[in-house]
Ligand SMILES: Nc1nc2c(c(=O)[nH]1)N[C@H]1C(S)=C(S)[C@@H](COP(=O)(O)O)O[C@H]1N2
């Protein structure tokens with residue numbers, strides 16, 4: 001009996017935290033469609049809207065008054081870069097969602113996030129609950145830079161980064177899927193980097 005060890009050894013040096021088809025960077029690239037919006041914290045608001053008309057809004061001061069998480073995470077962009085160990089601070093979507101009545105949440109299966117500047121993206125409701133998504137406003141111990149979505153962005157680290165809407169200002173809970181900007185153009189509705197869900 002014999003086998004050729006070369007095949008088993010091919011991927012030995014690959015970082016197990018790197019999803020398929022990705023490579024590592026350390027410079028946190030900026031990827032924005034169109035102009036970078038200017039949003040002052042004094043003008044900023046975030047609305048969470050249910051399908052039956054329920055709506056809750058937060059001003060910047062409201063957001064700053066909520067308990068926040070500090071966490072370190074890897075991010076994966078569909079253009080194939082991944083960056084490891086990025087330190088963030090933000091408010092968990094779970095905290096915000098509890099402000100909506102139970103009936104608005106129980107009928108939610110999908111979400112459409114909309115932004116200052118007009119960008120949109122859709123995700124499954126289950127991908128923003130149970131500690132998987134934040135409204136992030138600090139990166140690396142400093143206020144989130146405008147080009148990265150400052151003053152605040154949606155951050156869903158377990159999905160490809162196009163789902164992490166920068167300058168987010170509305171999150172709509174939906175029973176049926178409504179596709180966002182990239183999803184209308186053929187990108188995946190879920191976007192799990194570990195399953196390489198780049199296109200639908
Ligand atoms: N509002 C808005 N959010 C956005 C985008 C955008 O163009 N506008 N680009 C998306 C894409 S494709 C990626 S990869 C990430 C990039 O985030 P970064 O510029 O902070 O790296 O933001 C996502 N969120």
Ligand SMILES: [Mo]
Pocket residue numbers: 031077078079161162
């Ligand atoms: Mo992207």
